[in-house]
Each structure stands twice: as C-alpha cells, then as structure tokens.
Amino acid sequence: MPSSVPRRTSAVSHRASTGERINTAETTGRLQKTVADRGLRMTRQRRVILQVMDDAEQHLDVDQILERARKIDSDVHLVTVYRTIDLLKKQGLIDELDLLHLRGDRHYYESHGPRDHIHVACLRCGKVREFESRLYEQLKEQIARDFGMQVTVSRTEVGGYCAECLALDASLRSS
Amino acid sequence: MPSSVPRRTSAVSHRASTGERINTAETTGRLQKTVADRGLRMTRQRRVILQVMDDAEQHLDVDQILERARKIDSDVHLVTVYRTIDLLKKQGLIDELDLLHLRGDRHYYESHGPRDHIHVACLRCGKVREFESRLYEQLKEQIARDFGMQVTVSRTEVGGYCAECLALDASLRSS
DNA sequence: ATAGATGCAAATATTTTGCCGCCAG
C-alpha cells in the first residue's frame, strides 16, 4: 500500500436541510487567547503553532502543522509540535481525529469549536465534510442520561460514497 | 507516559432506558462462516484468528488477538494477525476503533455486528461500555439524506466520567 | 532566579514489506 501520495482533501462546510452550518473560522485567535488566559507559558514557538491552529480552515496533521509553522518562523521543530499538541489536548482545546484511517494512521487536529461536529468522509475521493446536527446533541444527552455520566469529548466519523462518486461510478451502489 | 500497564477494561453490555441492549456473542462463528462462504482461502492460522474474533466478548488489540490465538495454536505470528485483520477490514467484517486514544495509539478490533454501536469510555477508570440507539440510526439516515451519500461505515466514540467515578471523585464534576 | 520549554538525538511503538518456502484448493 503506497503511503506516498497524501491526497489533499478539502473540508467543505455544508448547509444541510436539517443540519446546521458550522464555521470554525469565526473563532480565530481563540487558542492563543485561551492559552494565555490560563497562565500557560507563551513561547515564540507556541505562539506560532497556536496561530497555525487558529487559522486552519480544516484539520491538519503534525507535518502540515510543522510546515505551516515554519513558514511563519523556521525555528519550530517537530518535537515541539507534538508537545504543544499534547498540551492542547490535555487542555481540551483541540480535537484529535483519524478520519477512519483513510490515509494511514496519521492523526489530524483541529481547534475545538463551540459545537461538536461529525466528519463525513468519502471512501473513494477522500473528500471530508463536516456535519452538525441537533440529533447528535440529543444522542449525547441520551448517553449522559442513561449512564449517568458526564460526557466531555465525543468523536463521530462516518464513511461512505458521496453523491458525486456514486454518479461517476455506478458499481459503487450496492445496499 | 508509561505505556507499560495495559489496564484491562471490560465491555459492559447495558440496557438503557432508550438505548437497546446489544449482544455480539449471538453471532459466534459468523466470521469463520462468512469468510468461507466468500471463497477465501481458509488456512489453519486464519481459522484460529477468526475463532478468536468470533469468540471475543469485547474489542481486542493485535497483541491480545495474538495471545489468544496462540493459546489455541502456538503457530500463529503477529504479522499474520495484521494481515488477517487487513483482510477482514477490506471485507467489511470487522470494525476498527481507537477508543479516543485513551491507551495510546493502539487499534482495537471487533466483529461487526448486525447494528452499529457507540463506544462510551470513562476517562478516569477506563471502562468502556457499548451503547445502541435509534437516534444514532436516525443520525446516519440524516447524513445520507442530506449529502445524498451512501453510508457504509461509521464510528462514534464518546468519553467522559462514568457515574461511579463521579461519585468517588467530586472534583471531576464541572460542567 | 528558576520552573518549565525547546532542540537534538536516540529510543519506542506500531505497522508494513520483501522474499522465499509451503499449503489449500
């Protein structure tokens, strides 16, 4: 399996009939601000990495984060990206995805927006869309209620064949 | 972070007020049968690994699969476990989880039952429960409808603090 | 001043691959 071609996919925001649109860009600068507010040390490298995460319009893997960070300040190292991501994970400020292992076991990160959203990936073209739904909120509430638990994180990833691919390749249609 | 202590967690089937109980054990032998039916070669090692997956009452990682397989037939190797899992993934017969990376980046596998279920993990004690809900089915239908897509796989993992841990450790309560 | 952050290299962990001999169909 050639893990060489990292097909780039675009995250398409979508207004659905019942799902509502999501816009993560509206919170630009949120990570930098929150980290500072929490009294965490703000180094040059952190500032750069946080800015990259804040400005990202889609989920990024560590190499993409490093690449973008270096365009701003070449004095950022991969290890620091890992350590900063660790920090943000522990602070609950970013979400970690693996997109159903569609492209290897890489992990993807994105700033945790105000509301959870679902990632919907096409197994053929690799396009990833986001989806937000009241049903999803209800589902989490149901889990909290039924188990008497306090839900703090959730991740939903859905795979299948998108409308475009179904139109192009009739053999995909089955169920 | 010591990756040494693989805390063992038990998958607890649960009858919820609105979620319905799930029982994967009822389909014992299903993998062995399906693989044979599809005309795939049935080697000694495959038979053993499939039996392990069929008999598993919970998700297992590769090492656990290997360990159990060797108790039946010591002539099974890790690479073969990986290759067989690959086969089963491609055939859509098993699900791959990572349980929110609660215990490192290991992957867990389980026979894909008749209906999807959600994995609900406690971030404190590590206990993982399964949950099935009509809301979840509705959610997937909504996605299929809104995007015009054919949904073939889905994975939902929810983390938080379970009732027991909340009772034991009041400091967990926040939101 | 000093706890905590970074850089660098090396160690770990996990999964995949090449190649060859072997076995199920």
Add this chain to the structure above:
DNA sequence: CTGGCGGCAAAATATTTGCATCTAT
C-alpha cells in the same frame, strides 16, 4: 500444480523520551 499465504527479518512510519540548554515570567 500453483497462486495465494505464512514466517522471518528488516524497513518504514509515528511518536516519545533523556538530557543539556535556553527563556518567559
């Protein structure tokens, strides 16, 4: 028979850690 499968070792990928140095507070 023969093409796919399994064993073994080595490679590839991904992430973490030890330690000395540096820096934000």
